[in-house]
Amino acid sequence: MIKEIGGISLKKVVAVNSSKRKYNTYRALESMRPIFESEGIEYEIINLHDYKINYCNGCETCIKKDYCPIDDDVNKINERLVQASGIVLSTPVYMENISGILKTFIDRNCKWYHRSDLLGETMSLPCHNERQRVKKRA
Numbered sequence: 001m002i003k004e005i006g007g008i009s010l011k012k013v014v015a016v017n018s019s020k021r022k023y024n025t026y027r028a029l030e031s032m033r034p035i036f037e038s039e040g041i042e043y044e045i046i047n048l049h050d051y052k053i054n055y056c057n058g059c060e061t062c063i064k065k066d067y068c069p070i071d072d073d074v075n076k077i078n079e080r081l082v083q084a085s086g087i088v089l090s091t092p093v094y095m096e097n098i099s100g101i102l103k104t105f106i107d108r109n110c111k112w113y114h115r116s117d118l119l120g121e122t123m124s125l126p127c128h129n130e131r132q133r134v135k136k137r138a
């Protein structure tokens with residue numbers, strides 16, 4: 001029963017795939033679909049690589065004035081996240097970190113930490129890696 005998490009009623013969950021491939025990370029997100037849909041929760045996956053996402057230019061306008069002057073697709077994605085009651089941010093592990101595009105997307109949403117549109121939403125961050133194949137050098 002996941003219709004309610006921490007007192008928040010889940011009606012719609014939007015999952016964000018930050019791998020360019022529709023492979024391990026995407027599959028992990030797809031594996032959640034039947035769990036949500038079996039409880040009548042709408043479920044949508046957004047692929048960050050389908051959108052134009054520029055780097056943050058560090059102007060802090062989002063924090064000070066509540067808008068971003070960069071003209072790209074970030075606002076389009078955010079509109080869909082704001083409509084959701086639950087958000088899943090997912091990433092492949094790249095160099096023991098999150099993917100570059102997810103970091104850029106989070107940087108562009110720095111205002112979430114200061115003046116959040118997402119207050120009250122549930123969020124999770126699944127990460128995907130494969131068996132560590134790097135061996136120590138002799």
Ligand SMILES: Cc1cc2nc3c(=O)[nH]c(=O)nc-3n(C[C@H](O)[C@H](O)[C@H](O)COP(=O)(O)O)c2cc1C
Nearest residue numbers: 019021023024025026092093094095096128129130
């Ligand atoms: C550039 C790059 C860096 C990676 N760095 C790590 C790493 O530090 N640790 C790890 O366990 N796997 C690492 N991997 C493996 C990926 O996390 C793994 O293959 C993941 O499942 C890929 O997700 P995807 O299939 O959704 O693209 C790396 C892969 C790439 C392409």
